[in-house]
Amino acid sequence: MTEFKRQVLPEEKNAQVAETLQDRLVDLIDLALQLKQAHWCVVGNNFRAVHLQLDEIINDVRLGSDEVAERMSTLGVAPDGRAIQVAEGTSLALMDKEFASAASTVSLVADRLQTTVRGLRESIELLGDLDPISEDLLISMTAGLEKHLWMVQSQEV
Ligand SMILES: [Fe+2]
Numbered sequence: 001m002t003e004f005k006r007q008v009l010p011e012e013k014n015a016q017v018a019e020t021l022q023d024r025l026v027d028l029i030d031l032a033l034q035l036k037q038a039h040w041c042v043v044g045n046n047f048r049a050v051h052l053q054l055d056e057i058i059n060d061v062r063l064g065s066d067e068v069a070e071r072m073s074t075l076g077v078a079p080d081g082r083a084i085q086v087a088e089g090t091s092l093a094l095m096d097k098e099f100a101s102a103a104s105t106v107s108l109v110a111d112r113l114q115t116t117v118r119g120l121r122e123s124i125e126l127l128g129d130l131d132p133i134s135e136d137l138l139i140s141m142t143a144g145l146e147k148h149l150w151m152v153q154s155q156e157v
Contacts, residue, residue, distance in 0.1 A: 004076040009131060017131045018077035020123040021068050023089065024138065028065035029081050030090035031116050032058050037095055038105050046102035046155075054109065057148045064141045071134055091119050103156070110153040117145050 007014060039054040069079035092112050100108065120142040127135035 008075055013130045014075055014077065017127065017134050018072055018075055020126050021072050021075075021134060022077075022080060023091075024119060024123050025065055025068045025072070025079055025081060026086050026089040027091050027116050027119050028061055028068060029086045030092050031112055032061040032065065033086075034092060034095050034112055035061065035109060037097070038100070038109050041097075041099045042102055042105040043099045044101040044103075050102040050105055050155075053151070057109075057113075057152075060144050060148065064145070067137060067141065071137055075134075091115055106152055106155045110149060110156065113145060113149040113152060117142055117149060120145070 009017060035054050035058045039051055039058070042050050042054070065081070069081060072079040092115050095108055095112070120138050124135055124138050124142065127138065
């Protein structure tokens with residue numbers, strides 16, 4: 001499974017780390033895609049604020065997926081960000097293809113951010129015993145996404 005001669009981690013740990021990073025990679029790619037869908041389909045009051053806010057979040061999510069994928073490569077395991085893998089492996093519920101008010105967009109987006117963050121926290125828990133470097137990467141990423149979750153769901157009140 002590992003393709004480099006000089007492994008950073010022992011093989012058994014490496015496989016477990018790569019597996020959980022792959023799960024997070026798929027969620028992050030899907031999150032960015034679904035947020036773009038929401039960005040295109042938001043309508044009504046507060047359209048502009050939500051439309052623009054979504055692109056800010058997408059930027060961070062895309063950076064995050066890139067970092068996770070490159071961590072896998074660093075560990076010598078090829079990341080799988082192919083569309084079919086994302087479609088089959090994502091933890092996120094599929095968003096309907098329809099226009100949605102800013103109010104309902106905010107809750108659709110908050111739900112998907114929450115699912116993503118829950119997955120990240122599960123991986124952080126697991127990585128604590130396996131690889132502190134991957135753990136640290138996910139911790140800082142999760143802090144940013146949780147802040148986005150706050151700024152999205154605070155608009156529901
Ligand atoms: Fe746009």
